Amino acid sequence: MSQLSEFKALHQNQKPLLLGNVWDAHSAKLAEKAGFQALGTSSHAIAFSMGYEDGENIRFEELFFVIERILKAVKIPVSVDFEAGYSDDPDQVAKNVEKLVEIGVVGINLEDGKVVDGKRQLEDAEKLVEKIKAIKSKTEIFINARPDTYTTKHPDALKEAIRRANLYAEAGADGVFVPLIESESDLKTFLSEVKIPLNVFTTPELPDYEKLGELGVKRISHGAKQYEVLMKKSEEIFTEFYATKKYSWVLEGK
Numbered sequence: 001m002s003q004l005s006e007f008k009a010l011h012q013n014q015k016p017l018l019l020g021n022v023w024d025a026h027s028a029k030l031a032e033k034a035g036f037q038a039l040g041t042s043s044h045a046i047a048f049s050m051g052y053e054d055g056e057n058i059r060f061e062e063l064f065f066v067i068e069r070i071l072k073a074v075k076i077p078v079s080v081d082f083e084a085g086y087s088d089d090p091d092q093v094a095k096n097v098e099k100l101v102e103i104g105v106v107g108i109n110l111e112d113g114k115v116v117d118g119k120r121q122l123e124d125a126e127k128l129v130e131k132i133k134a135i136k137s138k139t140e141i142f143i144n145a146r147p148d149t150y151t152t153k154h155p156d157a158l159k160e161a162i163r164r165a166n167l168y169a170e171a172g173a174d175g176v177f178v179p180l181i182e183s184e185s186d187l188k189t190f191l192s193e194v195k196i197p198l199n200v201f202t203t204p205e206l207p208d209y210e211k212l213g214e215l216g217v218k219r220i221s222h223g224a225k226q227y228e229v230l231m232k233k234s235e236e237i238f239t240e241f242y243a244t245k246k247y248s249w250v251l252e253g254k
Contacts, residue, residue, distance in 0.1 A: 017218060120151055143175070149164065177199040
């Protein structure tokens with residue numbers, strides 16, 4: 001079985017696929033060692049680790065370098081958080097994706113929101129439809145289409161997410177990622193009206209793993225949350241070490 005077929009099959013189980021979100025080769029190795037069956041990169045974490053703000057501020061070539069290092073470090077399927085495709089031109093997006101497929105990437109997240117002047121804005125759904133069609137005409141990859149209705153606080157986030165998800169499914173998307181959909185009622189409604197696998201994002205209000213499986217959610221990811229926790233701890237260590245000149249934090253590594 002190819003890695004792409006394996007990755008697709010992981011979205012058809014009764015229990016949701018728990019995706020390990022990583023940002024470099026080391027974190028990818030740790031996630032694989034922990035037992036994750038597949039990985040997803042975090043655009044936010046990769047951007048921050050390279051000194052950029054999130055929102056396609058990192059150049060595609062720099063992102064490509066990081067992705068290639070991750071792929072060489074692990075043997076399990078890797079999906080890439082590809083933001084809006086690093087171009088507004090559907091043909092260029094498709095060419096970018098082809099390059100990812102050539103090095104072994106099996107999936108991408110592709111979103112219909114875009115960060116403008118530091119604020120995420122919801123774009124016309126037709127733009128993502130055209131990107132999906134262009135990609136599918138050139139290569140085979142698992143496209144996880146992301147409607148940003150909740151992250152942009154659309155006044156009717158659920159209804160609009162359903163509308164967009166079905167447009168993207170018709171265009172060829174293999175799955176749909178709806179960040180910040182949380183309530184059990186919203187999840188039930190969405191899952192009753194959208195038939196491609198749903199990926200949700202971990203939040204404190206999200207139902208637990210078992211309940212998500214019962215509802216029919218097929219994939220769970222955590223984005224940059226783990227990276228943010230680790231960086232917060234690193235900040236505390238740097239601050240304590242410089243302020244006290246003591247090495248007590250070293251003992252935590254034993």
